[in-house]
Amino acid sequence: MKQELLDQIIKEHHREAYFWSRQCCNFDDDLAKDVLQQVYLKIWEEKAKFNAEAKVKTWLFSVIRFTALEWQKKNKKTVPLNADFDLVEPEKIPEATSHEELILMLPDRQKEILLLVFYHQMTLEKASEIMEIGLGTARTHYDRGKKKLKELILKKQHYEATR
Numbered sequence: 001m002k003q004e005l006l007d008q009i010i011k012e013h014h015r016e017a018y019f020w021s022r023q024c025c026n027f028d029d030d031l032a033k034d035v036l037q038q039v040y041l042k043i044w045e046e047k048a049k050f051n052a053e054a055k056v057k058t059w060l061f062s063v064i065r066f067t068a069l070e071w072q073k074k075n076k077k078t079v080p081l082n083a084d085f086d087l088v089e090p091e092k093i094p095e096a097t098s099h100e101e102l103i104l105m106l107p108d109r110q111k112e113i114l115l116l117v118f119y120h121q122m123t124l125e126k127a128s129e130i131m132e133i134g135l136g137t138a139r140t141h142y143d144r145g146k147k148k149l150k151e152l153i154l155k156k157q158h159y160e161a162t163r
Contacts, residue, residue: 023115024068035068061130102152110145
């Protein structure tokens with residue numbers, strides 16, 4: 001990729017790219033910076049090629065998402081099969097102190113779609129393109145995510161009121 005084009009992409013989208021990277025890395029700042037640096041390196045080395053059919057921001061967010069997923073898979077800790085654990089999770093009462101912690105309680109796809117739409121002002125169409133899922137699937141995850149987030153917020157408010 002030409003240096004001028006990479007400089008332009010970084011100047012225009014770095015702030016939003018960093019926030020998206022942070023969100024893809026479960027709000028871990030250090031990991032988000034590493035992922036974003038790897039993304040810029042992929043672009044520079046032309047391992048991630050820009051397709052003129054997409055918008056630059058949509059393409060950049062896709063590269064960030066997949067790079068973050070690669071890092072998480074590479075560093076995932078596994079639990080041995082003979083480990084003792086409960087298969088039934090007790091119902092969580094959210095003791096989260098911030099909206100970030102409540103969002104992290106959502107399933108991955110619901111979390112991603114809500115972050116893209118609410119925090120990055122993308123349409124469901126653009127978000128589905130970044131996530132590489134169908135528009136109907138994106139709408140389903142968006143609707144379920146909003147309902148689940150509302151439920152978590154109400155549980156948290158009830159929990160705090162009864163303390």
